[in-house]
Amino acid sequence: MGAYDAELGAAVERAQRGDEVAFARVYRLVHPGLFGYVRGLVGDDAEDVAADAWLEIARDLGRFRGDGAGFRAWTATIARHRALDHLRRLKRSPRTSGIExxxxxxxxxxxxxxxxxxxxxxxxxxxxxxxxxxxxxxxxxxxxxxxxxxxxxxxxxxxxxxxxxxxxxxxxxxxxxxxxxxxxxx
Incomplete structure (x- = not known):
C-alpha cells in the first residue's frame, strides 16, 4: 500500500492545516475500509458507529502524528473503541479480534x-x-x-x-x- 499510504499521508497533513478538500480526500480513502471493519463488528448499526468515530477523528486530527499507514491504524483504533462502547451499551459481545x-x-x-x-x-x-x-x-x-x-x-x-x-x-x-x-x- 505504498503509494496509497503516501497519498493518504499527504492528504492528512493538508487536512491538519485546515484544508477541507484534503479532509474529504482522507475520508474517501479511509472510510470504505473503516466502514467494513465497523460493520463486521456491529452489523447494521455500523453507520451510526462509523459516524461517531469520524466525529472523534475530525476533532482529534490535529493531535495525530505519523504517516498514512499510521493514520489508518489510528482511525481503526478509534473506530474499534466506538464499536466496543456501542456493543457494551447493547450488552452483547463483539464477534472479532487480530492477524499477522x-x-x-x-x-x-x-x-x-x-x-x-x-x-x-x-x-x-x-x-x-x-x-x-x-x-x-x-x-x-x-x-x-x-x-x-x-x-x-x-x-x-x-x-x-x-x-x-x-x-x-x-x-x-x-x-x-x-x-x-x-x-x-x-
Missing part, C-alpha cells in the same frame, strides 16, 4: 484470503467473518478489510504479534474450510 502478515501469505494461491474474500459479495463475506470466533474475526477484518499490516493490527488490538498471527491463521483456515463446503452456515 504471514498468515495471509499462505502457501497455495487457492488458499489466500484475498482470493477467497474477493469471490464473495461484501455482505456474505462479512457474515462469514462475523461467524468466526472474536479473536479470529477482528484479525481478518483489520488485515483484509482495513488493510493494516501485522504489527499495526497487533497494536490496535493490544495483543502480541504471535497471538495475532495464530488467530489470523486459524480464522483464515476456517474461512477456507467454509468456502470449500459452500457457504456461510457451515
Amino acid at each position: 502478515q504471514d498468515a495471509l501469505d499462505l502457501p497455495s494461491g487457492q488458499d489466500t484470503a484475498a482470493e477467497a474474500l474477493e469471490s464473495l459479495s461484501t455482505e456474505r463475506t462479512l457474515a462469514m467473518i462475523r461467524g468466526l470466533p472474536r479473536e479470529q474475526a477482528e484479525a481478518v477484518l483489520l488485515r483484509v478489510v482495513v488493510g493494516l499490516d501485522g504489527p499495526a493490527t497487533a497494536r490496535v488490538l493490544g495483543k502480541r504479534p504471535g497471538a495475532v498471527r495464530t488467530a489470523a491463521y486459524r480464522g483464515l483456515r476456517k474461512l477456507a474450510g467454509r468456502l470449500a463446503q459452500g457457504g456461510v452456515g457451515r
Whole structure:
C-alpha cells in the first residue's frame, strides 16, 4: 500500500492545516475500509458507529502524528473503541479480534484470503467473518478489510504479534474450510 499510504499521508497533513478538500480526500480513502471493519463488528448499526468515530477523528486530527499507514491504524483504533462502547451499551459481545502478515501469505494461491474474500459479495463475506470466533474475526477484518499490516493490527488490538498471527491463521483456515463446503452456515 505504498503509494496509497503516501497519498493518504499527504492528504492528512493538508487536512491538519485546515484544508477541507484534503479532509474529504482522507475520508474517501479511509472510510470504505473503516466502514467494513465497523460493520463486521456491529452489523447494521455500523453507520451510526462509523459516524461517531469520524466525529472523534475530525476533532482529534490535529493531535495525530505519523504517516498514512499510521493514520489508518489510528482511525481503526478509534473506530474499534466506538464499536466496543456501542456493543457494551447493547450488552452483547463483539464477534472479532487480530492477524499477522504471514498468515495471509499462505502457501497455495487457492488458499489466500484475498482470493477467497474477493469471490464473495461484501455482505456474505462479512457474515462469514462475523461467524468466526472474536479473536479470529477482528484479525481478518483489520488485515483484509482495513488493510493494516501485522504489527499495526497487533497494536490496535493490544495483543502480541504471535497471538495475532495464530488467530489470523486459524480464522483464515476456517474461512477456507467454509468456502470449500459452500457457504456461510457451515
